[in-house]
Amino acid sequence: MPSERRPKTAKAKQQPQQTPPPSKGAPNWQVLTLGVVLSILSALFYSHWSGLWDLSAPSPQSTPSQKSAPFMQDEVFYVVNIPGKGKGAIAARDIKQGELILREKPLFVVPRNINASPPKFIYGELQKLSPEGQQAFLNLSYVNFPKGLDPEGHPEEVALAMFQTNAVSAGENVGLFPRMARINHGCSSAFNVVYNWRDWEEQLVVHALKDIPKGKELLTTYTNTKRPRDERRAFLSQQYGFLCTCDVCSLPSDLSRASDTRLTEISRLYTDFAAWGRDGIDGAQAIEFIRKIWEIEDAEGYWSERGQLAADAAWVAASHSDATATQAWARRAREWFSYEIGADTPQVMEMNMFVARPESHKAWGTKRRQNVGGPDRSRGE
Numbered sequence: 436m437p438s439e440r441r442p443k444t445a446k447a448k449q450q451p452q453q454t455p456p457p458s459k460g461a462p463n464w465q466v467l468t469l470g471v472v473l474s475i476l477s478a479l480f481y482s483h484w485s486g487l488w489d490l491s492a493p494s495p496q497s498t499p500s501q502k503s504a505p506f507m508q509d510e511v512f513y514v515v516n517i518p519g520k521g522k523g524a525i526a527a528r529d530i531k532q533g534e535l536i537l538r539e540k541p542l543f544v545v546p547r548n549i550n551a552s553p554p555k556f557i558y559g560e561l562q563k564l565s566p567e568g569q570q571a572f573l574n575l576s577y578v579n580f581p582k583g584l585d586p587e588g589h590p591e592e593v594a595l596a597m598f599q600t601n602a603v604s605a606g607e608n609v610g611l612f613p614r615m616a617r618i619n620h621g622c623s624s625a626f627n628v629v630y631n632w633r634d635w636e637e638q639l640v641v642h643a644l645k646d647i648p649k650g651k652e653l654l655t656t657y658t659n660t661k662r663p664r665d666e667r668r669a670f671l672s673q674q675y676g677f678l679c680t681c682d683v684c685s686l687p688s689d690l691s692r693a694s695d696t697r698l699t700e701i702s703r704l705y706t707d708f709a710a711w712g713r714d715g716i717d718g719a720q721a722i723e724f725i726r727k728i729w730e731i732e733d734a735e736g737y738w739s740e741r742g743q744l745a746a747d748a749a750w751v752a753a754s755h756s757d758a759t760a761t762q763a764w765a766r767r768a769r770e771w772f773s774y775e776i777g778a779d780t781p782q783v784m785e786m787n788m789f790v791a792r793p794e795s796h797k798a799w800g801t802k803r804r805q806n807v808g809g810p811d812r813s814r815g816e
């Protein structure tokens with residue numbers, strides 16, 4: 436089973452009891468990998484259960500082969516056929532960094548732990564949908580359908596393949612969001628939108644990570660792209676059935692190698708930074724790692740997860756009772772959380788609090804006093 440994990444940050448290590456944020460500022464590549472978890476589950480269940488499933492259950496209104504996807508128009512993006520990718524989402528107008536692109540309720544969700552076989556469970560949920568809901572589901576694309584099976588005769592397997600191809604994390608569950616599901620993948624600097632589940636709204640939101648000019652494709656990321664091209668491609672090919680030819684994967688070999696080096700270095704620096712949580716390095720060294728990550732990300736054009744990175748730095752600064760640095764990093768975190776998950780989030784409110792009163796940080800003074808430094812070396816922050 437592919438194990439996709441974000442490097443543990445010092446904050447996560449330091450404060451496992453921290454109140455879980457209603458919306459994860461966590462990277463979105465974790466999300467589609469939940470489909471991977473389900474695929475493993477289904478593989479385990481398949482051999483055991485396939486003889487027992489109720490294949491006589493009523494079929495959805497339209498068969499999986501009837502893929503008459505409606506042209507979906509929206510004020511921010513529209514969906515069209517894109518050569519080599521199936522459908523995709525195109526910016527209908529210039530979109531600003533941090534703009535909310537989409538809010539969407541799930542068609543249905545699947546808990547992470549279910550007692551039934553995944554295909555049966557998912558097919559059962561599909562049966563409960565309205566005809567419009569079923570149609571929205573059945574219009575989606577899918578990959579990795581078991582070879583040798585006839586889709587017409589195996590609607591549960593089709594439903595599972597559709598779910599695995601399109602589902603994303605919805606807090607404790609995995610959810611199916613048919614509008615968001617049209618957004619294709621890009622690696623590293625190529626993805627320009629991120630999605631997050633909001634528990635308190637029970638819906639998914641998608642924000643622009645970068646300015647997106649009218650006519651450009653919206654791309655999110657399906658995996659941890661802070662790794663070399665070959666690894667990314669192997670994963671995407673296996674789990675999502677395509678060879679990635681995004682702008683980063685299409686770089687000429689010398690530039691591609693340089694990008695691989697940067698991405699690998701970012702991952703390594705995250706690991707190095709985590710040593711602070713074990714008192715392996717002091718606060719100033721930890722901040723230096725974060726600054727380096729930031730610089731390399733600038734060179735790479737990788738802008739995701741920066742709210743959390745700056746919030747981790749604010750945590751370090753607060754632990755060492757460095758009020759100026761806590762405020763400076765909290766301002767930085769507030770800015771990037773606003774782009775990636777929205778200004779109306781608890782994370783942004785929390786950063787506002789640390790800007791106003793750095794000593795209110797729950798980590799305040801938990802380590803020896805030290806001037807650790809802010810984000811901007813040149814200003815001596």
Ligand SMILES: C[S@@+](CC[C@H](N)C(=O)[O-])C[C@H]1O[C@@H](n2cnc3c(N)ncnc32)[C@H](O)[C@@H]1O
Nearest residue numbers: 520521522576600601616617618619620675677
């Ligand atoms: C969540 S769906 C995205 C929408 C899909 N293209 C459609 O037609 O509905 C995921 C599937 O889209 C395709 N896809 C996504 N990103 C792609 C890319 N960068 N290049 C080629 N195909 C891609 C793959 O077939 C993948 O399994």
